[in-house]
Amino acid sequence: xxxxxxxxxxxxxxxxxxxxxxxxxxxxxxxxxxxxxxxxxxxxxxxxxxxxxxxxxxxxxxxxxxxxxxxxxxxxxxxxxxxxxxxxxxxxxxxxxxxxxxxxxxxxxxxxxxxxxxxxxxxxxxxxxxxxxxxxxxxxxxxxxxxxxxxxxxxxxxxxxxxxxxxxxxxxxxxxxxxxxxxxxxxxxxxxxxxxxxxxxxxxxxxxxxxxxxxxxxxxxxxxxxxxxxxxxxxxxxxxxxxxxxxxxxxxxxxxxxxxxxxxxxxxxxxxxx
Amino acid sequence: xxxxxxxxxxxxxxxxxxxxxxxxxxxxxxxxxxxxxxxxxxxxxxxxxxxxxxxxxxxxxxxxxxxxxxxxxxxxxxxxxxxxxxxxxxxxxxxxxxxxxxxxxxxxxxxxxxxxxxxxxxxxxxxxxxxxxxxxxxxxxxxxxxxxxxxxxxxxxxxxxxxxxxxxxxxxxxxxxxxxxxxxxxxxxxxxxxxxxxxxxxxxxxxxxxxxxxxxxxxxxxx
Numbered sequence: 500x501x502x503x504x505x506x507x508x509x510x511x512x513x514x515x516x517x518x519x520x521x522x523x524x525x526x527x528x529x530x531x532x533x534x535x536x537x538x539x540x541x542x543x544x545x546x547x548x549x550x551x552x553x554x555x556x557x558x559x560x561x562x563x564x565x566x567x568x569x570x571x572x573x574x575x576x577x578x579x580x581x582x583x584x585x586x587x588x589x590x591x592x593x594x595x596x597x598x599x600x601x602x603x604x605x606x607x608x609x610x611x612x613x614x615x616x617x618x619x620x621x622x623x624x625x626x627x628x629x630x631x632x633x634x635x636x637x638x639x640x641x642x643x644x645x646x647x648x649x650x651x652x653x654x655x656x657x658x659x660x661x662x663x664x665x666x667x668x669x670x671x672x673x674x675x676x677x678x679x680x681x682x683x684x685x686x687x688x689x690x691x692x693x694x695x696x697x698x699x700x701x702x703x704x705x706x707x708x709x710x711x712x713x714x715x716x717x718x719x720x721x722x723x724x725x726x727x728x729x730x731x732x733x734x735x736x737x738x739x740x741x742x743x744x745x746x747x748x749x750x751x752x753x754x755x756x757x758x759x760x761x762x763x764x765x766x767x768x769x770x771x772x773x
Numbered sequence: 774x775x776x777x778x779x780x781x782x783x784x785x786x787x788x789x790x791x792x793x794x795x796x797x798x799x800x801x802x803x804x805x806x807x808x809x810x811x812x813x814x815x816x817x818x819x820x821x822x823x824x825x826x827x828x829x830x831x832x833x834x835x836x837x838x839x840x841x842x843x844x845x846x847x848x849x850x851x852x853x854x855x856x857x858x859x860x861x862x863x864x865x866x867x868x869x870x871x872x873x874x875x876x877x878x879x880x881x882x883x884x885x886x887x888x889x890x891x892x893x894x895x896x897x898x899x900x901x902x903x904x905x906x907x908x909x910x911x912x913x914x915x916x917x918x919x920x921x922x923x924x925x926x927x928x929x930x931x932x933x934x935x936x937x938x939x940x941x942x943x944x945x946x947x948x949x950x951x952x953x954x955x956x957x958x959x960x961x962x963x964x965x966x967x968x969x970x971x972x973x974x975x976x977x978x979x980x981x982x983x984x985x986x987x988x989x990x991x992x993x994x995x996x
Binding site for chain 2: 666667669670671672673674675676677680681683684758760761762763765
């Protein structure tokens with residue numbers, strides 16, 4: 500065996516802790532089986548979905564663990580490739596919230612790339628994210644996932660705002676407003692609505708919930724105060740990435756819902772209504 | 774007399790269906806053209822084309838002899854202002870709605886103009902009232918003031934009294950007639966009410982299935 504990546508995966512797979520992991524899964528699965536039993540007994544009819552969900556989740560997450568294990572031994576440049584791939588997948592998942600908007604996949608890709616990419620690069624350059632494969636992948640994926648979620652919320656809200664305020668937008672256009680001016684209020688509403696979960700997450704830090712990363716660090720024996728500080732820094736990164744993403748995308752999209760003659764594009768409005 | 778506004782073979786087709794076909798009309802300066810016809814005849818579509826909220830499939834509009842495709846759409850809409858059928862006010866005060874065209878641009882509000890316009894539309898001292906507290910007729914008058922605030926040369930009115938009760942309708946109509954005459958505005962008024970067209974129009978155009986089937990003085994067309 501000469502491949503160090505594969506060696507690393509096999510080493511991780513043979514670790515005695517893997518057995519402990521399966522025992523833990525079995526205990527959690529036993530609890531899930533109780534819920535399944537209740538669903539079956541009460542004929543709620545979605546026990547198949549639960550089983551499929553659990554199997555799919557197990558396969559996906561173990562595969563992801565194996566891939567991460569492989570990547571941990573790879574050259575650091577692979578982190579950029581993997582994060583870029585994640586950004587493309589995030590844009591693909593997210594754009595479906597606004598398919599009526601023209602070019603929404605492209606704008607989502609550019610915006611998530613800009614928002615999440617800039618945040619990851621800036622934080623890595625500043626040393627807030629360690630330049631290791633482990634930190635770049637783990638923190639990077641959190642930043643990208645949050646940018647995706649924020650983008651989806653913004654797309655959903657923005658299309659809704661356009662559809663329900665068509666008369667108000669055209670009333671402003673009809674007295675000489677530019678397209679940007681006519682939708683600025685709805686762009687702001689969409690950006691704010693999309694950031695609410697992140698804002699509330701920051702507000703409730705440590706009071707309502709102990710976030711995953713902080714919990715993980717404490718379990719792993721890290722100083723709880725440092726774990727809290729790092730978690731807060733991560734939350735601000737998530738906010739920055741989400742904010743940059745949705746501001747960029749709503750600005751790009753707000754121009755695409757108008758024609759060259761500064762009219763609300765009827766084809767877009769009809770597509771939103773459908 | 775030279776036309777202030779002139780349409781030449783104005784046509785709009787949506788999804789293969791003609792909404793407006795070959796409409797050629799002239800509106801002289803400081804006169805009112807009343808557009809009448811049944812629902813779906815193309816009257817509102819005609820107004821949207823004049824304000825260039827929609828694009829004609831064929832034909833064009835001339836403003837003071839200039840093809841409106843050569844005028845920046847924003848400038849055109851300030852010169853040819855549209856009062857929509859639904860007043861489409863934004864949440865906020867009367868003042869914020871009347872001066873919306875300045876506020877969204879971050880420009881200072883011309884408070885004297887707001888006050889003068891509210892006087893003209895018979896809503897004195899209403900500047901700080903919430904638009905949600907106004908009646909339908911009052912909201913319609915705020916919409917008229919919002920359009921007049923940009924000082925248009927041509928006023929397009931889309932069924933300005935259609936949602937109002939008969940008493941309010943008479944008051945708003947009287948107010949509009951007075952405004953148009955005293956300001957010397959050129960006006961295109963869309964209405965389903967032929968009596969209103971006769972009272973306010975200098976000329977009347979009757980639309981049917983997107984075409985003009987009659988045009989002339991009110992007593993000729995509406996006889």
